[in-house]
Amino acid sequence: MSDGLERHLAALDTDIERQPGPRPLPPELQAVPAFPLTSLPDSIRPWVQDVSERMACPPDFVAVPMLVGLSSLAARKLAVRPQQKTDWEERANMWGLIVGRPGLMKSPAQSAALLPLRAMEAMSGEVYRDAVKDNDQALKVAKIRQRAREVNAAAALKKNPEAAFQLECSVELESPKHERFVVNNLTYESAGAILADNPGGILLERDEIASLLRNLAQEEQAEARGFYLQSWSGGPYLFDRIGRGHIRIDDLRVSVIGGIQPGPLSRLIKDAHRHGSDGLLERFVIAWPDDPGQWREVDRWPDNVAKKCAREAFERIQQLDTVQLGAEHSQLDGNGLPFLRLAVDARTLFVEWRTELEGQLRGASGGALLESALSKFRKHVPALALTLHLAAGKTGPVDMQSLAQSLELADYFQAHASRAYASGIRPTVKAAKAILVKIKTGALEPSFTARKVYRSGWEGLNDRETVEAGLDILLEYGWLMESVFADGGRPTTLYSLRPGVQP
Numbered sequence: 001m002s003d004g005l006e007r008h009l010a011a012l013d014t015d016i017e018r019q020p021g022p023r024p025l026p027p028e029l030q031a032v033p034a035f036p037l038t039s040l041p042d043s044i045r046p047w048v049q050d051v052s053e054r055m056a057c058p059p060d061f062v063a064v065p066m067l068v069g070l071s072s073l074a075a076r077k078l079a080v081r082p083q084q085k086t087d088w089e090e091r092a093n094m095w096g097l098i099v100g101r102p103g104l105m106k107s108p109a110q111s112a113a114l115l116p117l118r119a120m121e122a123m124s125g126e127v128y129r130d131a132v133k134d135n136d137q138a139l140k141v142a143k144i145r146q147r148a149r150e151v152n153a154a155a156a157l158k159k160n161p162e163a164a165f166q167l168e169c170s171v172e173l174e175s176p177k178h179e180r181f182v183v184n185n186l187t188y189e190s191a192g193a194i195l196a197d198n199p200g201g202i203l204l205e206r207d208e209i210a211s212l213l214r215n216l217a218q219e220e221q222a223e224a225r226g227f228y229l230q231s232w233s234g235g236p237y238l239f240d241r242i243g244r245g246h247i248r249i250d251d252l253r254v255s256v257i258g259g260i261q262p263g264p265l266s267r268l269i270k271d272a273h274r275h276g277s278d279g280l281l282e283r284f285v286i287a288w289p290d291d292p293g294q295w296r297e298v299d300r301w302p303d304n305v306a307k308k309c310a311r312e313a314f315e316r317i318q319q320l321d322t323v324q325l326g327a328e329h330s331q332l333d334g335n336g337l338p339f340l341r342l343a344v345d346a347r348t349l350f351v352e353w354r355t356e357l358e359g360q361l362r363g364a365s366g367g368a369l370l371e372s373a374l375s376k377f378r379k380h381v382p383a384l385a386l387t388l389h390l391a392a393g394k395t396g397p398v399d400m401q402s403l404a405q406s407l408e409l410a411d412y413f414q415a416h417a418s419r420a421y422a423s424g425i426r427p428t429v430k431a432a433k434a435i436l437v438k439i440k441t442g443a444l445e446p447s448f449t450a451r452k453v454y455r456s457g458w459e460g461l462n463d464r465e466t467v468e469a470g471l472d473i474l475l476e477y478g479w480l481m482e483s484v485f486a487d488g489g490r491p492t493t494l495y496s497l498r499p500g501v502q503p
Contacts, residue, residue, distance in 0.1 A: 022478035022501055025433065028426045030419040032288065032412075035060040039408040041392035043313040044070075046306035051112045054298050058289040061098050061109035065257045066310070067409075068096040069114045069203060071387040072181075072255035073317040076200030078327050079339040080386040080398060082350055087330075089339055091234055092383040093201055095256040097209065099265055099288035099420070106259035107207045114205060114257075115307075116314035117182045124179040131176035186254065188224035192239030192247040201231075201253030209258025213268055216280065225280060228254070232283045233379075251337070262288070266423040272369055273424060282373040285380060285413045286420045313391045326396045340386065343396070346403040353381065353407055370421040374414060381410050427460075431470030434460050436479065436503040447483075447496040471495055479503070 037045055037059060044066055052059040074092035081089045100106050156163040177197040186194070186204045194202065206212060216225045230237055231254035239247040265288075272281055322329075327338035342350055361375055382398075385406035389398045435453060438444045438461075444452065454467040461467055474480040479501060483494045497503065 022498065025429055025473065025477055025479075026425070028429045029288075030415075030422050032290070032415045032419050034058075035063055035287070035289065036408045036412055037063075039388075039405040039412070041313075041388055041405070042309075043391055043393065044310045046303060047310035048113075050303040050306050051109060054300065054302065055105045055109055055112070056292060056295055056298055057105035057109050058100075058292050060287040060289045061100065061104070061106050061259075062113045064096045064098050064285070064287045065110040065113040065205075067384070067387060068094045068255055068257040069117050069182075070314060070317060070391050071383060072117075072201065072203035073314060074387045074390050075253050075255065076198075077317065077320045077338070077390075078322055078325070078386075079337045080382045081339050081341045082347075082354075082382045084341060084347060089337075090379045090382050090386075091201075091251075091253055091337075092386050093232070093234075093253045093255040094380065094383060094387075095232060095284040096258075097265070097284045097286045098257075098259050099262055099286060100259070101261060101291070104292065110205070110207070110257065110259060114182065114203075116311045117203060119311070120314070120318060121181045124181065128176060128178040135176050188221075188227050191227060191254075192249075195249050195252065195254075196247045199250060201255060203255040203257065206256075206258035208260065209256075210260050210264035210268070212258070213260075213281070214264075217268075217271070225278070227252075229278065229280055229283075256284070262423065262426070265420060266426055269369065269421055270424045273367070277369055277372065279372055279376075282369060283376055286416045287413070288416045288419050288423075313393075316393055317390050320390065324395065340389070341397050342382075342385075342403065343399045346385070346398055346400045349400065349403055349407070350381070353410075354378070367421060370418060373417045373421065377410055377414065380413065381406050384409055427466050428469040428473055431461055431466045432473040432479075434458070435467075435470055435474060439497060440503040447494045449492060449494060 035058065037049065040048060040063060044063075048059050048062045048066060051062045055062075071092040071094045079089045079091050081087070098106050098110065180194055180198050180202050182203045182205050183194065184205055186202070215221055216228060227237070231252050234251050234253055237249045237252040239249070268281060322338040325338075325340070327340055329338045330336075341347075357374070357377060361371060381403075385398050385403045388405050389402035392402065394402065435444070438453070438458065443456075443458075450464070450468050450471055453461050453471075454464045456462075461470075471480065471482075474495075475482055478498065480495050481498050483496075484491050485494060486492070
């Protein structure tokens with residue numbers, strides 16, 4: 001080290017010693033509440049708890065897919081109108097993300113939560129296959145009869161050129177429709193045909209959804225991305241099929257549930273921050289629980305009573321009689337779907353909650369993405385309330401308890417959204433901690449450059465932008481000091497521990 005640099009650092013040390021000591025680095029992730037099991041109706045809570053305990057996974061990984069699955073059925077049947085007099089109406093379809101590292105049982109938990117839907121899917125497949133066989137048989141019979149009519153007509157004309165006869169069949173056979181409940185890959189090209197037979201909507205389930213979201217971010221997927229955007233909010237949609245005519249969906253609805261790892265989610269959020277967002281990611285409710293801790297063996301029989309109750313909750317919504325439910329119906333506004341309003345006391349609580357939300361949005365300081373995500377709770381809250389109301393087997397207007405449970409879930413999802421949209425700082429804090437470890441182990445000299453860090457090839461520290469951001473945090477929190485030194489050449493920024501600081 002040159003004499004000039006030594007004198008420069010000595011003077012800097014003297015100045016630094018007068019400043020207070022370093023502050024603890026911020027956590028990599030914001031604190032979040034545990035899943036509020038009390039927000040679930042008695043019909044599904046025991047099964048969520050049973051699956052979670054037997055799989056030793058957070059209950060979030062069971063509860064959120066189950067709520068999205070139930071909401072996908074509710075969206076097929078009726079809507080909810082949060083206000084007393086207006087035609088503002090929401091369908092119950094939801095998009096959900098469960099976030100966790102590999103190996104935390106996201107996929108098995110999600111699969112267990114959606115078993116009732118898969119059973120419906122399997123049953124509808126059998127019904128469809130039988131209907132296709134019957135239709136094929138009917139077509140064969142119709143062709144035989146048509147040939148017989150043609151033979152009879154020819155014979156009649158041979159005897160009498162003026163004879164009257166009938167060639168056309170008076171009844172047209174319609175192709176059977178395949179009722180679908182859950183799909184694993186809904187491409188834009190296949191969506192038109194599936195949704196034409198299922199105008200109430202379907203559920204798209206993905207074990208790992210990051211690939212779909214990355215694919216939709218490509219420029220050439222703009223049309224598919226627009227389809228998904230509208231499938232959350234609803235409204236008429238026209239599929240143009242080259243050479244095959246058009247398919248019109250009067251009210252496009254798709255529910256989505258999928259798992260994602262923290263890294264890919266943080267990168268998607270970072271890209272949305274950097275390039276702007278059209279609101280696709282913000283439409284998801286996010287469950288990002290803390291790691292469940294040490295694994296423990298649980299080997300016991302499933303709670304079949306709880307499992308049966310959960311299955312019946314799905315079946316109850318699927319077989320819903322909207323007249324017996326007490327739903328209203330209006331052809332003059334909305335989409336013509338039956339609907340429920342909120343009970344009087346629930347309506348009062350909803351107005352209080354929404355007033356607070358709107359004030360929060362108008363004074364939002366958590367960033368554009370978080371503000372956009374929070375604005376979607378205008379739909380999430382009434383949609384969840386309707387789903388919980390139906391899952392509990394209640395009739396009449398959406399009651400106070402269902403809305404209160406929905407608001408409890410909203411608090412949970414908003415906290416987890418804050419964790420997710422602030423997760424862009426996570427790699428930065430990890431990098432800062434990793435730099436301190438390199439200093440402690442002697443891998444970094446007492447004075448070093450940012451280039452030395454990111455050119456060393458260390459895991460998590462091989463990206464210049466991340467390393468520089470980590471160094472900035474260490475400077476901000478008082479762990480490092482920096483010195484710009486120019487000894488007749490290009491200025492060099494050197495970093496070193498503050499005097500008396502132990503990494």
